[in-house]
Amino acid sequence: MIYEKCRTILLQECELIQNAMIIQEKIRVAVEQKQWTVFEDNLSAMNSIENKMIVLENEREQLFIVFKALLHEKSFSESLDDKGRFYALVAVLPESERNDLTSIYRSLKLEAIKLRITNDALFAYLNEIKSTLKDFFALAFPDRFGKMYTKDGNHFSNEMSSMVLNQSF
Numbered sequence: 381m382i383y384e385k386c387r388t389i390l391l392q393e394c395e396l397i398q399n400a401m402i403i404q405e406k407i408r409v410a411v412e413q414k415q416w417t418v419f420e421d422n423l424s425a426m427n428s429i430e431n432k433m434i435v436l437e438n439e440r441e442q443l444f445i446v447f448k449a450l451l452h453e454k455s456f457s458e459s460l461d462d463k464g465r466f467y468a469l470v471a472v473l474p475e476s477e478r479n480d481l482t483s484i485y486r487s488l489k490l491e492a493i494k495l496r497i498t499n500d501a502l503f504a505y506l507n508e509i510k511s512t513l514k515d516f517f518a519l520a521f522p523d524r525f526g527k528m529y530t531k532d533g534n535h536f537s538n539e540m541s542s543m544v545l546n547q548s549f
Contacts, residue, residue: 382447383477386469389440390484393433397491400429404498411506444469 403425410419444465466485470478 382443382450382469383473383481385443386440386481387484389436389443390481390488393436394484394488394491396429396433396436397488397495400426401491401495401498403429404495404502408498408502411502 403422407419407422407426410416410422440462447469467482470481470485473481
């Protein structure tokens, strides 16, 4: 029962990670093509996947608690991290089930790492664009670049929406 439940959870997590990778690519394309409504829709979809992952992670944690109660052993330490608890669980399973679960788990971790790298690359790209635009506006409009504050003392970012640029220099 523990094997089947753990396998089901891991496969669902793998599916969610694969869906997240697809959405991540759509987000990248939306940013490059400046399709901001598509970008926001995909961010909402990504948030939905994140919420589903949290639910699955909680289910997996509950599975570890049930496993610990069934095992009645001190080897299942509270100080173990997620990976340690997983390997403590699979260590007592028969070899075929252990191999199956560890294979799925490694695949999940590999896909998660790929997604994180893609996400980091996109954020680096966006931060570079933001930095370039900030530097441009600081040089082009030095009088408008200083920080402005509201009556309440909160920082107010300069809105460039009312500014018109002559496109011919």
